[in-house]
Amino acid sequence: MEELDEIDRRILAILQNDATLTNQELAGRVHVSAPTCLRRVRRLVEAGVIEKQVAIVSPEKVGAGLTGIVEVTLDVQAAERLADFEAAMAGERAVTQCYRVSTGPDFVLVVQVPDMAAYHELVHRAFTAQRNVRNVRTFFSVHRSKFDTRVAL
Incomplete structure (x- = not known):
């Protein structure tokens, strides 16, 4: 384009x-x-400039009010292992964003779950059950002061 x-x-x-x-x-x-x-x-x-048009739903109003920002470090960072992890996260409904990052953890995820019990289920299913996950560190949001989906033009 x-x-x-x-x-x-x-x-x-x-x-x-x-x-x-x-x-x-x-x-x-x-x-x-x-x-x-x-x-x-x-x-x-x-051209893919507009990826999709969606409605932005309030997580709190639909019972998914616990937001976690999760750092994940893998044991092996071979390209195939990174792609395997990304594919697994693509299948997790609670994972709303997945970023491969440099310096520090291998991935940063944003997750939306109803409560801590649901978070623990996610951790077991998505992280501890995977042999290649070495470390998981999660930060829970206590207040969202800014959320925007716009890209600066």
Whole structure:
């Protein structure tokens, strides 16, 4: 895909704040015609710039109010073992984010669970049952002062 121009950036900025807008409403805010806006949004989706459009749900209001930030260190960091761990985490519903990181642990995860009992079940299933996991360290959120899904444009 070619470089994003100012119209693309305006479309992305607006959609990051409210993806429920109709194409007509979005076009009006971006100051382009509705067909132009639709064509550009489709192009951004096809190019993978827009990965998906979702509803952001409040974890506390659906019974998943315990947030853990988990550091995981593996015994063996061979590419295949790292990929195996990532695949296992992709299958864990409680794991909402998984990052392979440098310097320190091998992975940092964000998990959402209902309570400590559910966290302990996750730890047993996802970490201690895996032979390649050497160390797990979890920090529990006591207050979320900022949460944003927007990417700076």
